[in-house]
Amino acid sequence: MLRGWELSAGDLEALALGAAILGTGGGGNPYIGRLRATQLLKAGFRIRVLPFDQLEDADLVVAVGGIGAPVVGIEKFEKGDECYQAMRAVERFSGKPVTALISSEIGGSNAIEPLIAAAYAGLPVVDADGMGRAFPEVQMCTYLIYGLPGAPAALADEKGNIAILSSVADEYWLEKLARTAAVDMGATAGFALAPMRGSDLKRTAVPHTLSLALKLGRLVLQARSRHLDPVSQVAGETGAQLLFEGKIQDVSRRVVKGFARGRVEIDGLRDFQRSRLTVDIQNENLVARRDGEVIASVPDLIMILDLETGEPITTELLRFGFRVAVLGLAAPEQLRTARALEVVGPRAFGYDLPYRPLGGGGWYAEH
Amino acid sequence: MLRGWELSAGDLEALALGAAILGTGGGGNPYIGRLRATQLLKAGFRIRVLPFDQLEDADLVVAVGGIGAPVVGIEKFEKGDECYQAMRAVERFSGKPVTALISSEIGGSNAIEPLIAAAYAGLPVVDADGMGRAFPEVQMCTYLIYGLPGAPAALADEKGNIAILSSVADEYWLEKLARTAAVDMGATAGFALAPMRGSDLKRTAVPHTLSLALKLGRLVLQARSRHLDPVSQVAGETGAQLLFEGKIQDVSRRVVKGFARGRVEIDGLRDFQRSRLTVDIQNENLVARRDGEVIASVPDLIMILDLETGEPITTELLRFGFRVAVLGLAAPEQLRTARALEVVGPRAFGYDLPYRPLGGGGWYAEH
Structure with missing residues (x-):
């Protein structure tokens, strides 16, 4: 069967x-x-x-x-x-x-x-x-x-x-x-x-x-075909916070022990003018700081999407001039326990930061 | 049993x-x-x-x-x-x-x-x-x-x-x-x-x-205790040729892709005065040249022994001033076939040299 x-x-x-x-x-x-x-x-x-x-x-x-x-x-x-x-x-x-x-x-x-x-x-x-x-x-x-x-x-x-x-x-x-x-x-x-x-x-x-990823992809494809804003569709579906909108000003990148480490600097647009977001990268986007203050970190998801198309921008494709939206999504509960944070929290990636969970969680658990 | x-x-x-x-x-x-x-x-x-x-x-x-x-x-x-x-x-x-x-x-x-x-x-x-x-x-x-x-x-x-x-x-x-x-x-x-x-x-x-190595070791230990010359005892037992006697003049050594590569230069003593032996090393002693002419190479054995004690000198211990004997021993027949030479002959180690077998073989086969 x-x-x-x-x-x-x-x-x-x-x-x-x-x-x-x-x-x-x-x-x-x-x-x-x-x-x-x-x-x-x-x-x-x-x-x-x-x-x-x-x-x-x-x-x-x-x-x-x-x-x-x-x-x-x-x-x-x-x-x-x-x-x-x-x-x-x-x-x-x-x-x-x-x-x-x-x-x-x-x-x-x-x-x-x-x-x-x-x-x-x-x-x-x-x-x-x-x-x-x-x-x-x-x-x-x-x-x-x-x-x-x-x-x-x-x-x-x-x-x-x-x-x-x-x-x-x-x-x-x-x-x-x-x-x-x-x-x-x-x-x-x-x-x-x-x-x-x-x-x-x-x-x-x-x-x-698997079905959540499928749903998310369908949503973006539909938004594009219907000329809706993919980023707000993603935020609406997942409950992710819009952490920032801006234009990439600088990308530094180097390979350390085989890992792509780097930092991207984004200058604010629209509601975020005169503000700057910095995202630290180790293969994935790990820590987001707005004007120096940490506003999101692993294990929560920091998603950098093309502002217009909602296309996710992988770390190796980040370039000066890209206009992006940055969404912060609460990680699944399974990654937020004390045991999990030892392995996937900020300190596990070498950051001397406490983990401050993003609010608005529940997308993973609701399904 | x-x-x-x-x-x-x-x-x-x-x-x-x-x-x-x-x-x-x-x-x-x-x-x-x-x-x-x-x-x-x-x-x-x-x-x-x-x-x-x-x-x-x-x-x-x-x-x-x-x-x-x-x-x-x-x-x-x-x-x-x-x-x-x-x-x-x-x-x-x-x-x-x-x-x-x-x-x-x-x-x-x-x-x-x-x-x-x-x-x-x-x-x-x-x-x-x-x-x-x-x-x-x-x-x-x-x-x-x-x-x-x-x-x-x-x-x-x-x-x-x-x-x-x-x-x-x-x-x-x-x-x-x-x-x-x-x-x-x-x-x-x-x-x-x-x-x-x-x-x-x-x-x-x-x-x-295993028993050949045991026999060889016993021979050197006995020669030492009986004040006999260990090098000539080893040569006599194995049929190895005395390729050279001399004093180490220079050792160059570097690590290439994890392998210890180097060269030792030996100035002749006794019967070998006014002659120089060069031995190329890649972990093991690979090629011996007397005054520029190849006189022994892998897979034949090039053994560098302390001239007095017969103690084998490993490549990392080679130093200026050591007085050494260099013996050349015919490799076992199993290493001398065409098939074997593809894997362990001079060319397998990057030398553009034909293999010229040392004479006097038979020690391995006789036992």
């Missing part, structure tokens, strides 16, 4: 856009994966989504995605079945049949990669993820934050190399070993975490995020 | 010395491993050697050793059971019980590491190896040269991390992936190759090299 509902090519377009918005500047570009997934649909493969409330306790679910050189923008596969091969490797190693896939990271390209692996496998993708956004490292996903073991995990590349991390000292070691293996394999690899029970996912995953 | 004969603490001292001589300047320092192996003997563990002619076709043998940052001199384990853990990981992955261990590389520290793993495992170590000397990379061992699969291979560190390379595109990918994983794990890791059948080892291994 096939479970779940099918994604169409149009859904893939909207999902990729919504995932890019939730990528908050990072997460890798989902468009290449979208093209590949669309090709698979044309070739007769099916991509099915398993509603979160249809997840069964006994389901055995593998989270897959691309992992690579942490500098953004290169999450591109040569062959396309890397995540599938990685999933089969953990399945073989564990000795139990996998019943569904899931994303670790709905923001950016890893919203799409599980769909491709699922198409090859003939399995559905659970409507949920482990971040509700994008983060740069694997220990930052809720499955690991809430104690599910990441190992045995597997990496696979397009050349036929498969590495299984069968035992790891902790989740930081998992990240470290997987990251360098992926870089070795040619900058990027398909990555699969240890199979998780449905019962454990119910406790740890951020539910409904 | 326990198979093989037992090694004593005295044997370990001689074996470490002989292995260092066969290390031709590289292979890592065996003395730290020797101390640990000696402690194990004191604690009641046994180390047994399985004569090559007692190897059975159905034996399942795992080659283990340390792998690490290729710069020499840091092949040191923190905990001591890393190779054992790596061996158990490939055994579990393969699902068949391992019956013996073997060295990949008798030259240097990896002569000893299998003994430590074997002590923990209660298994014997086959009297053979995959190089008859030391080489810097895993694809240079005869098991892989002659087509045995290296994967599934495993790496283990002292922190509990275990990585299984379950599938590799080729043996060069095995080397690359294993090397960076090891560096990640803290510069060094225990490494185990895929289990090999006894019948395959009979076809691919260099036999008797």
